[in-house]
Amino acid sequence: MVVLSAGSRGEMFPGFSQEESDQFYEAWTKSQADLTQVSQNSEQIIAEESGHNIQEDDPDLVIDAIRQVVEAARTGSRL
Secondary structure (H helix, E strand, O other): OEEEEEOOOOOOOOOOOHHHHHHHHHHHHHHHHHHHHHOOOOEEEEEOOOOOOHHHHOHHHHHHHHHHHHHHHHHOOOO
């Protein structure tokens, strides 16, 4: 499993104070990292230049992640 996470914070929590946004962002960041614990063969990739819509901001990264997962599934290898 590959967890693709936004690396560009942007305006993730509009309408909230800076303090609230920071707290949400910290919880969100932890939850993204925690997702890698769902599988024994997983990794997290931070899309440094992307916000929430990674498929639009960095489609090549999404394609590469899909290819990595398919290859690992075919060969039984680690990510």
